[in-house]
Amino acid sequence: MASNMFLYWGSGSMPCWKPMLVLEEKGFSGYPNKMISFSDKGHKSEEVLKLNPRGQMPTFKDDDVVVNESNAICFYLENKFPDKGTKLLPDDKAEFGRIVQRCAETANVYDNFIVNIARYRFSTPKEKLDEELLKTKYEAARKELKLWEGYLAASGGYVVGSNFTMADVFFFPYVAFGVRLGLDVSKYPAISAYYDKVKDRPSVKASWPPHWAEKPADTSMFRPI
């Protein structure tokens, strides 16, 4: 079944990790794929641009259906294979609503972690960092994480309820990204317990960004959160 699929992806990209988690959870381990190098501009190569005029990762096709946007790939796969592997969106309508709500809310984690802090710190020379501005960014990230701490503390061990769902596919990669950059999850007990549990999940191990094992990151970046 997976032989008609093809995924282009980049190591450490959060938008790539989400569909990779879904592919593993759905039992498509070993699906045809190609890891591109962002520094070599692999995402702007001709073979990618042919499928994805935006030149972004991930880029995905399944037979003649091209689905490139990270969230869209996840929902596409679940819709096509609802009963294969892990059921990531339940039949129950209320539960479905709670899950898609949390999925959409992870856009706020993306904004706080990736756009506001990581990109700013990666793109600004250390001596030019605006410390006051950074303080407001860290404060906003803490406020965001406290919301998720509350969600997890009130749920049954996963983002929504007591099963791994699409909400975890959307949320977990950001926690792992944070931990890699120095986030001290012990300040957030429910998130910490969640991280310890989910990081050992086979789908997570199989899709863990390969370069994370090789290259350490600057752990001062997320320590203040």
Next chain:
Amino acid sequence: MASNMFLYWGSGSMPCWKPMLVLEEKGFSGYPNKMISFSDKGHKSEEVLKLNPRGQMPTFKDDDVVVNESNAICFYLENKFPDKGTKLLPDDKAEFGRIVQRCAETANVYDNFIVNIARYRFSTPKEKLDEELLKTKYEAARKELKLWEGYLAASGGYVVGSNFTMADVFFFPYVAFGVRLGLDVSKYPAISAYYDKVKDRPSVKASWPPHWAEKPADTSMFRPI
């Protein structure tokens, strides 16, 4: 059915317009709702914060299910009422994939239109506008619209295929927003024909931002696109 629903919304908010379109398309006209005033900080009122700690519009509940994120409300409603009113996500798996792909891509229109241009222009005094920066923003918006012009020219009259779908729910409000702010759609013939057709749809008329009829907008803002 709709009597257990309640929507808080603000006039002219694109994230509000999308679920309002879905509610109309699904046949829930007259659903219980409350228009809040952004200038009076209605989105930060206690009754809203109780349901939506982020204090954002829209805020929506259906019985005891709270779904506040715009995209999540749309998918929740379609999932709960797939056969009521307009079918916005088809059973066909490939078509579903193409539609969710376009839905997700509208985030780029949001970034180009709302974040990069409208917010910048609304928040910057005219004499402080960086004309060079504005040029790059307009160029990026034109590039984005050309992609959608291509999608529409190659499809059967709607964003995906020949029926009004969730992809139109996600895309149309931005076209209307652009036109209100001076976008000359005649430069984009397929988008222009699309706009003329969809603007007269009953769901669109019923959910048209009420203050748009009363207050004209600064049409210089999107004219260069």
